[in-house]
Structure formats: C-alpha cells, structure tokens
Amino acid sequence: xxxxxxxxxxxxxxxxxxxxxxxxxxxxxxxGPNPDQNPAGYGFWWGLWHGxxxxxxxxxxxxxxTVSIYEVDNDGNWYDVGFVLGIALFSGPVIxxxxxxx
Numbered sequence: 001x002x003x004x005x006x007x008x009x010x011x012x013x014x015x016x017x018x019x020x021x022x023x024x025x026x027x028x029x030x031x032g033p034n035p036d037q038n039p040a041g042y043g044f045w046w047g048l049w050h051g052x053x054x055x056x057x058x059x060x061x062x063x064x065x066t067v068s069i070y071e072v073d074n075d076g077n078w079y080d081v082g083f084v085l086g087i088a089l090f091s092g093p094v095i096x097x098x099x100x101x102x
Contacts, residue, residue, distance in 0.1 A: 042071045047079035051086020 042050075050057070050071055057069045071079065 041073050041075040042079050043075045044078040044082040046071065047074065047082025048086040048089075049082075051083040051088075052090050054083075054087055054090065 050069075054069055057067060060067045061069055070083065074080075
C-alpha cells in the first residue's frame with residue numbers, strides 16, 4: 001500500500017520563492033536621496049512608494065549607509081501621509097491573514 005502524497009510542500013515552496021523574488025525586485029527600488037532627480041523634494045506618491053517598500057529598505061539599510069528608510073528631503077506632511085498609508089497597505093493584508101488563521 002502506498003503512502004498518501006503530500007500536496008502542501010511544493011506549493012509552499014513556490015509561494016516562498018515568489019515572496020523572495022518579489023522582495024529582491026523591490027530591493028532594487030529601495031528609497032534613498034537623489035536631489036538631482038527631484039530638487040523640489042518628494043511628495044505624496046513618493047511617500048506612498050517608500051512606505052510600501054519599507055521592509056525591503058529596512059533590510060538593505062542594515063548593510064549599507066547609502067540607503068535610508070525615510071526620505072528626509074520631502075515636501076512635508078503629504079509625504080508623511082503617503083509614507084504611513086504605504087506602510088498600512090503593506091502590513092494590513094499581513095495582519096488580516098494572520099487574524100484569519102487563529
């Protein structure tokens with residue numbers, strides 16, 4: 001008699017590979033100052049993007065001094081709103097999925 005086949009292992013491995021690949025792609029877009037590109041500062045949309053890629057930027061910033069997780073040359077409150085909203089968009093689904101499993 002044959003043992004039942006496990007179906008969860010390959011799917012879990014594929015999901016993990018996709019997550020790691022996505023994180024590597026986001027790492028290429030890590031936040032950092034570039035005054036030549038935008039001399040007027042960064043606004044809402046850049047704040048949103050920097051909030052979304054915060055986890056990757058944080059990990060990269062641990063190993064290099066040229067990447068920061070928060071753009072200090074920004075336009076003020078609208079950058080902050082975008083940054084916090086980007087963090088919420090990234091962490092909200094993770095928290096929601098964690099709550100469903102319980």
